[in-house]
Amino acid sequence: MPPAVELIDLWWRYPSYGGEGHQYALRGINLRVDEGEFLAIVGPSGAGKSTLCYAMAGVIPHMFSPPYGEEPEHFRGEVRIEGETLTKLEMVEDPSGARRPAFTGRKYAAPTAGLLLQDPENQFLRMDLLHEVAFGAELLGLPEDEIERRVREAMEIVGLGSLFPIAHLVHPSELSGGQKQRAAIASFLAMRPRILILDEPTSDLDPMGKLEVMGAIDRLRREHDLTIILVEHNPEVIMRHADRVAVMDNGEVVAVGGVEEIYSDPDLLRGHGLYPSDVSRIGQEAGLRYGGRIPISVEEGLEALRRERPDFSRVEPDGEPARGEPVIEVEGVHYWYEDGTYALRGVDFRIHDGEFVGLIGQNGSGKTTISKLIAGVYGRFKGRGDIRVMGASLRDRRVAERVPLHVGYVFQNPDHQIFMRRVYDEVAYGLRNLRLPSGEVDARVREALERVGLSHKVDEDPVFLSRGERRRLTVASIIAMRPRVLIVDEPTTGQDFRMTEDIMSLLSQLNREGSTVIVITHDMSMVAEHLRRVIVMHFGVVVYDGPTRGFFSDEGLLRSLSMSPPMAVKLSHAYRRSVDPSAPVLISVREWVAALKGGARASPGRPGAAARGPAGGRRGYGASPDRSGYTFTFSPCPASTSANSSMASRGARSTSGSLGALYTVYRWTSSGPTRERASAMALASSIP
Amino acid sequence: MGAGISEAGRRLEKTRVRTFLYSMRIGTPVERLHVITKVVLMLTLSTLALHMFNIPVERGGPDLVGLALLLLIVVALLGAARVARYLVTSYLVLALPVLLGIFVWWLYFNRGLPGPRMQLYLWPGYVPLGLSTVVLAAALAALYLRARSVPGPLAAALILWWLSLMPPALDESPMTSWARIPLGAAVAVDVPRWALVVAVAKVLGFAVMIYSTFLLLLTTRDAEVAGALRQLGVPYRASFYASLVFRNLDTVMADYTNIRNAQVARGAMVARRGPLARLADLARISVPLVASMIRRSVEMGIALYARGFYSATRITEYRERRPFTYVDWAVVALLAALAVFDVVLGYRFDSMLRLAGYG
Known part of the structure; x- marks a missing residue:
């Protein structure tokens, strides 16, 4: 039986339309994917993963045609699909009888293979769900009743079957990112492909979307025996689904092997800027063994731990929370968008000077809305309730206009916030808006670029920076304005391990130097490793506000919010369930290593920041610091409380009215106990 | 349907x-x-x-x-x-x-x-540069210098009052007066x-x-347009591209909002700036917006290719026409x-x- 996909000594270089030519993006790739196999491809940014997917789908070279006559300088080798040549460069005779290079083969991988890309917005090509799913089948020229049958079936497979009766009325904007990706998968399924190539299909999605899409892929694998090629960063996803893993770096496949073989070698992964799993990091650093190798999954980690005696007293307890003055106060905030969307339904929280806080929740939970309101992006606050920044209400137009001076907002996509054609001007843009003297502008620009390590690129056009550098540039352009509070939206989305570490160490450093940092994120590992406090939003209300450990301790709450905790947390829950119920919940690799080795002292969070008072001599609206008896009395939530959060994730997503579960709600207040239990129904009483 | x-x-x-x-x-x-x-x-x-x-x-x-x-x-x-x-x-x-x-x-x-x-009827006589006009101009200038802005309704009311002071050229009107609205002892607005x-x-x-x-x-609904174009005899691919334009508009509007928000977050609204600076801001949006549009169009092209759009020879219209x-x-x-x-x-x-x- 021929392999599903076969790449033979494949080389590819993108054509350049000016300046120096590009380097080879693929360098002598030899890869074979067998029928029915699930191959995961991992690699750092720029490794050539997407290019490889394009080559397997025939997009390369046909959508990026090399100049006439220069084909051999751009493409070499052969791509086969089910034993048939998809693309090959051969010498052929043209009509004049001369021999010249030309691409031969079937050219199109459709309908045998489908290709799904990362950004759901660019996958959705029609204006309603029905025609989006039917699109591929329409192009095959199938009879109408056959299309209808296939569309219905494909929507069932990806879990969108309930929408079929109204699919022709569903506009793309009414679908979540996960639903859009599933619709694109369904569109391919209606074409009855035998191979699906998925290029980071979940990296732009929220936790719920990731679960939905991976659930659909898993079903395809189990019930329909498709060959699946998945580009993915998350080791847990790969370990759960894949048969083999190919590691790419710099256009080459540097390693191919079984999941166990690859993930039990954290040095190999880290050497190529990739995420090893939490468990394999714990295994390596604490010397755990499972079957003669490092454990890689929670189950293997648990087995290895049974032979160990972790000393949990070595884990440093959570420190005191920040005691600085409240810099942001959100009180009873209700907010509607112009189109009637009810985004916030009574939000309350306070952020104190010097805190490093995570704001988490599914898409549509209201976390970005409240953040943009705080940062003055939406102008004067016109909703119900009040938002105060350093004591001044955003209901006042003048305050709202000036709030960007005090609260900096770094947007998720760096490409959406770089307007200027020179790195220097990009950072100076905000400062010039403040009408600072040119000397001051110059000093601040150079200082900010120095801080983010871009001072050597001061005259570059931002277009030529790497994605990681562009992300750092956007942070520089905000910190140059010296805001007291920094809000960073999804700093790690779409970034590889190296870039994530880079950006998080920068934010931690800024926090140590005095900035209050709020991170909006779906990255639970990052939350567990770096943040001491999380505010969790769901359907426009805050359902949890408290220590990160408390949040990860409540399995029921996590389940009800469709959030998957990091593997270190899962390992801890598994350990408590089957080995030692009295063990505390450990949330990070560092804590596990500290408990197992005792060498390094784990430090969840940054105790040093807690003791710092309000930063002296800085701009402000004149609010006085609040130091009145702030006490913090957190105790971990017992696992039993988790059982009462029984909200079914799908029901909760479609209608908030089904919220009937009890949540354990933590509030950080300046006095009194910090933990309360409240009914989510009561919290969300205003939900229609 | x-x-x-x-x-x-x-x-x-x-x-x-x-x-x-x-x-x-x-x-x-x-x-x-x-x-x-x-x-x-x-x-x-x-x-x-x-x-x-x-x-x-x-x-x-x-x-x-x-x-x-x-x-x-x-x-x-x-x-x-x-x-x-x-x-x-x-x-x-x-x-x-x-x-x-x-x-x-x-x-x-x-x-x-x-x-x-249509004709622009300007007052043929004179602009009353009397005391009232001077007082009005001075008041507006003082207000602007103090607050750096003049409330819109107040400005409108003052300007209307000033206009009412101008004598209507009744003799120039092709018809006789239809109504006379007295505004003061010596002033009236005449409506021909x-x-x-x-x-x-x-x-x-x-x-x-x-x-x-x-x-x-x-x-x-934008979804209806492709089908309507087909009913008018427009070829499938042309009608599809028309609907793709609407799909693109949808994403471009979202991108525009994001980019503009990013400008606001960097103090674009902090300083009261002149119209030229605001126009420059708008022009600057085009840099990331065009880059984003190019990236999206390339990816949409790839998505079309992956579904076999360019190789399709016989296309079925499934519930396209109403x-x-x-x-x-x-x-x-x-x-x-x-x-x-x-x-x-x-x-x-x-x-x-x-x-x-x-x-």
């Missing part, structure tokens, strides 16, 4: 469907209309309005009753589609000051005879007889044009009758008004 939509919509509790602008209620008579019918409706009503407010004096002047009737039809349809609320709860409410501006313009500055000809009729007619006519366009945008129902034919017939009465037969709806001596 229309009934099917509403049935399915009710069954799954989906009551509204997204349109070009906002959304409309599923199952209303307007929702059941074909997009071609709605386009014909908008064009016919607008043409009739244009015709009715441009009727010259010798043929009776503007047909106010006819215009009011057209506006009534449009407002009734907006109400029936349950979209009227968007006109007052969104930026569409800006249409009202525009109409007021048209009214003031035609009442005060353009005193020509009814008809298609035709000016009010023309101003009202223009407001009604432009309201018909504006709101019938809103009706089309508020009650038409049938033209008897309701559509009835609406088109009604519009045709209106056009015949008004344009061909020259029938006027304001005979009652003319009988009262205003025609």
Whole structure:
């Protein structure tokens, strides 16, 4: 039986339309994917993963045609699909009888293979769900009743079957990112492909979307025996689904092997800027063994731990929370968008000077809305309730206009916030808006670029920076304005391990130097490793506000919010369930290593920041610091409380009215106990 | 198909469907209309309005009753589609000051005879540079210097008061005065007889044009356009590209909002800056916006390639076309009758008004 996909000594270089030519993006790739196999491809940014997917789908070279006559300088080798040549460069005779290079083969991988890309917005090509799913089948020229049958079936497979009766009325904007990706998968399924190539299909999605899409892929694998090629960063996803893993770096496949073989070698992964799993990091650093190798999954980690005696007293307890003055106060905030969307339904929280806080929740939970309101992006606050920044209400137009001076907002996509054609001007843009003297502008620009390590690129056009550098540039352009509070939206989305570490160490450093940092994120590992406090939003209300450990301790709450905790947390829950119920919940690799080795002292969070008072001599609206008896009395939530959060994730997503579960709600207040239990129904009483 | 939509919509509790602008209620008579019918409706009503407010004096002047009737039809349809609320709860409410501006313009500055000809009527006499003008200018300047802004309503009120001080050139008016509004002992605003009729007619006519366009945008789904183009004989690929343009507009608008928000987050609104700086900001948006559009179009091209769009030889149309129902034919017939009465037969709806001596 021929392999599903076969790449033979494949080389590819993108054509350049000016300046120096590009380097080879693929360098002598030899890869074979067998029928029915699930191959995961991992690699750092720029490794050539997407290019490889394009080559397997025939997009390369046909959508990026090399100049006439220069084909051999751009493409070499052969791509086969089910034993048939998809693309090959051969010498052929043209009509004049001369021999010249030309691409031969079937050219199109459709309908045998489908290709799904990362950004759901660019996958959705029609204006309603029905025609989006039917699109591929329409192009095959199938009879109408056959299309209808296939569309219905494909929507069932990806879990969108309930929408079929109204699919022709569903506009793309009414679908979540996960639903859009599933619709694109369904569109391919209606074409009855035998191979699906998925290029980071979940990296732009929220936790719920990731679960939905991976659930659909898993079903395809189990019930329909498709060959699946998945580009993915998350080791847990790969370990759960894949048969083999190919590691790419710099256009080459540097390693191919079984999941166990690859993930039990954290040095190999880290050497190529990739995420090893939490468990394999714990295994390596604490010397755990499972079957003669490092454990890689929670189950293997648990087995290895049974032979160990972790000393949990070595884990440093959570420190005191920040005691600085409240810099942001959100009180009873209700907010509607112009189109009637009810985004916030009574939000309350306070952020104190010097805190490093995570704001988490599914898409549509209201976390970005409240953040943009705080940062003055939406102008004067016109909703119900009040938002105060350093004591001044955003209901006042003048305050709202000036709030960007005090609260900096770094947007998720760096490409959406770089307007200027020179790195220097990009950072100076905000400062010039403040009408600072040119000397001051110059000093601040150079200082900010120095801080983010871009001072050597001061005259570059931002277009030529790497994605990681562009992300750092956007942070520089905000910190140059010296805001007291920094809000960073999804700093790690779409970034590889190296870039994530880079950006998080920068934010931690800024926090140590005095900035209050709020991170909006779906990255639970990052939350567990770096943040001491999380505010969790769901359907426009805050359902949890408290220590990160408390949040990860409540399995029921996590389940009800469709959030998957990091593997270190899962390992801890598994350990408590089957080995030692009295063990505390450990949330990070560092804590596990500290408990197992005792060498390094784990430090969840940054105790040093807690003791710092309000930063002296800085701009402000004149609010006085609040130091009145702030006490913090957190105790971990017992696992039993988790059982009462029984909200079914799908029901909760479609209608908030089904919220009937009890949540354990933590509030950080300046006095009194910090933990309360409240009914989510009561919290969300205003939900229609 | 229309009934099917509403049935399915009710069954799954989906009551509204997204349109070009906002959304409309599923199952209303307007929702059941074909997009071609709605386009014909908008064009016919607008043409009739244009015709009715441009009727010259010798043929009776503007047909106010006819215009009011057209506006009534449009407002009734907006109400029936349950979209009227968007006109007052969104930026569409800006249409009202525009109409007021048209009214003031035609009442005060353009005193020509009814008809298609428009003239700018400036005061032929003099601008009263008296004490009141000096006081007004000084007050406005002081206010601006102190607060760096002048509240809009206050400025409007002061300017209107100042305009009222200017003596109306009654002698220049082609008709005698229709009304005199005394504003003070020696000052009065005179409204020439035709000016009010023309101003009202223009407001009604432009309201018909504006709101019938809103009706089309508020009650038409972008998804319907590709099918309608196919029904008009446009090839599949061309109609698909047209619908892809709408899909792109959707993403471009989202990108634009994100980029503009990023500018605001970096103090674009902090300093009161001149119009040139604001224009420069708008121009700067084009850098990331165009980059984003290029990236999206490349990825959409890849998505099309992956689905076999470029290799397809025989394409099936699956539920693309919406049938033209008897309701559509009835609406088109009604519009045709209106056009015949008004344009061909020259029938006027304001005979009652003319009988009262205003025609």
